[in-house]
Amino acid sequence: MRGIGFVALPLVLLLLCGRGSQASAGFIKSPLSVVRLTGQDAELHCEAIGRPMPEIQWWFEPDYNNESFSQLWDGARMDRVQMNSTYVFHATSTLYLMELGTEDSGTYECRASNDPDRNHLSKSPRIKWIRSQANVIVIDPPNIVTSPTDIEEGSHVVLNCNLTDQIPIAGREWLKGDKVIQKDDDSSPVMSYNISEVNAEKSGQYTCKFLTTPEVSEIINVTVSPHVVAYKKSEHGNEGDTGVLTCKSNSFPPVDNWVWYKEEDGVHTVIANGTDERFIIKSAGNKTELRVLKLDMKLDQGVYGCNGTNTFGGAGATIALRVRSRLAALWPFLGIVAEVLILVTIIFIYEKRRKPDEAPEGSENSSFDEDGGSAPLKSNSGANHDNVRQRNSS
Ligand SMILES: *[C@@H]1O[C@H](CO)[C@@H](O)[C@H](O)[C@H]1NC(C)=O
């Protein structure tokens, strides 16, 4: 419905302004004023219609000095200004202002005109450019004081944020990662969050957010040493296949360094990527994977360990790898094959022994079926009965 409205509106206006095929430019969407923090981006949008289709321009007048309006172009301010205009159905233009600084505060103007003389340098156009303005206010981020700075594993901590600049607050939120874990509509500039015991599960990046205009927030890192677990305590592989051993750590911050080793008689032999071309190690922040190619029963069976470390400490886990012979892998299959063979044999023997004494008084149906008996045979079964019986018993 809305789509139809958009198309219909220009048509109606064009009809109203009738008089041949000319219609001066008019706005159907004006840019909206915004407040942003330094470093943030802003987007202004403008749409105009008319016939012929109007051209859209963007102009800027700064707040902080007495310069007057100057035209903006795509790539201005060292590419921090970008534009995207389309001229289909009606003229639309979006102005992207990136990495805003306080000097970008000011009045932004969308201008539209379809007068043929609009860009003539000496002739002044009969119909002037129409204008629509919006203010962009860029402010320095307010100061938020956070505590504590040092967080000890296992302890009870209360995270605190204090918004020390005075701005109206409509509410507050605590987030862990990007999930909201606590929220209220209090306007107090001090907010806190209780963590009864700091552990791997509670570790992460906590954000305190004040619902101001624009929203302001600060991050508190709740850090612990790695919490390493093996994906499976034991792995099985067949001779010649690839063995995959996996360790994970889901604590914050991620593991900086993963080490794999093999344990033999209490001696740890470190496995580095490429010590043997059969070992491939792939590590990401919270996961590491050791692949052992072409498993060998003698060489590869045993206990493997992974150790993960970050600036707060280290932890490890072990995995037992069992390698079965190729044949062992076949046993279940061979078992099934043997079972089937035995069954088939038993049935065969049973059938062989049963048939001679069953045949004389045997059921007609089964006799016909074995003979590939078809409908015509059945319809006059009385006549053929003896033939069949003779053949069967012979
Ligand atoms: C603003 O105007 C005053 C006089 O009107 C002039 O002296 C000053 O240089 C101007 N400042 C800027 C940044 O243009």
Ligand SMILES: *[C@@H]1O[C@H](CO)[C@@H](O)[C@H](O)[C@H]1NC(C)=O
């Ligand atoms: C420009 O606008 C078109 C159509 O609205 C859109 O498909 C395209 O992604 C936009 N480009 C940028 C850089 O935003």
Ligand SMILES: *[C@@H]1O[C@H](CO)[C@@H](O)[C@H](O)[C@H]1NC(C)=O
């Ligand atoms: C928050 O900051 C203000 C200004 O620095 C200070 O007066 C106030 O005591 C602080 N509140 C807390 C709970 O830290």
Ligand SMILES: *[C@@H]1O[C@H](CO)[C@@H](O)[C@H](O)[C@H]1NC(C)=O
């Ligand atoms: C946090 O815990 C402390 C002590 O355990 C308690 O006094 C305080 O009320 C708690 N705060 C919140 C917001 O639950």
Ligand SMILES: *[C@@H]1O[C@H](CO)[C@@H](O)[C@H](O)[C@H]1NC(C)=O
């Ligand atoms: C919090 O952790 C992130 C990611 O590890 C890091 O970039 C950031 O500097 C840390 N912040 C503080 C205050 O330590």
Ligand SMILES: *[C@@H]1O[C@H](CO)[C@@H](O)[C@H](O)[C@H]1NC(C)=O
């Ligand atoms: C190990 O080597 C493989 C390829 O040889 C590579 O993809 C992988 O990223 C390497 N791992 C580490 C931890 O360097």
Ligand SMILES: *[C@@H]1O[C@H](CO)[C@@H](O)[C@H](O)[C@H]1NC(C)=O
């Ligand atoms: C850590 O693991 C989670 C899933 O448990 C995943 O979503 C996330 O992307 C991983 N982070 C890194 C840094 O690998």
Ligand SMILES: *[C@@H]1O[C@H](CO)[C@@H](O)[C@H](O)[C@H]1NC(C)=O
């Ligand atoms: C792995 O960590 C354990 C203790 O967690 C340590 O005894 C062992 O030496 C470490 N091994 C390697 C190869 O870092």
